[in-house]
Amino acid sequence: MVTNPKAEGITLACQMWLKSLLQRGERVVIPEIADYEVRRELLRANLLRSVRRLDNLKQALEYAPIQTDTMLLAASLWAEARQTGQPTADPKALDGDVILAAQARLLSNDSVEAIVATTNVAHLSRFITALDWQSIA
Template identity: 45%
Template sequence: MIRRNNVKEINNLNQLKALVDFLVVDEPTLDLAAELWAEARNKGLPTADDNRLDADVIICAQYQLLAEKYPGRYVVIATTNVKHLSRFTEAKEWLDIDF
């Protein structure tokens, strides 16, 4: 967005940051993401190139840790990539919303 100087998208992201808390990518998240990455490949369902620990499994790890931390709460990932993320999480199609 910055490289393309897309002011509208940058403003939308800034408004989103005011509404939601972003999760830290820490060591436990990366450890779980590595396990999910290996599991996906062992099942023949990679979400990215074999040489990459991709963002999909990092997001899935964050989801799983968050769901574990808050049992009974509804946790869902809003995405345009339901196919990959729904292997390890509850994922729903992100709607094109103007803030």
């Protein structure tokens, strides 16, 4: 939503929400897996202005590349979800949700809790604090 160049309604509200977070000095991080999921759809739909806006956003915000420790934790989360009968994706899917959750967990520490702003609270909240972006003040 924040890359939509024709923002109105809810997409404009999302863009204003992000701007307000940044004005307050909140740390906002773009996880590489989220960039990938958004970018692939923008490219598929040939929304090149939005791709450029995503590139600009990556320059303006903190970017968290996928590291080996992310993938190791994601594999553990994936296995745990299936062992408890709570998968978040098809067994053959890569499952970006667990990769995103792993990235967020690794950004958290004793003094900082990472919160994933999402529209997919149900899957992500199994692994990390995840809230609908509209409920994050």
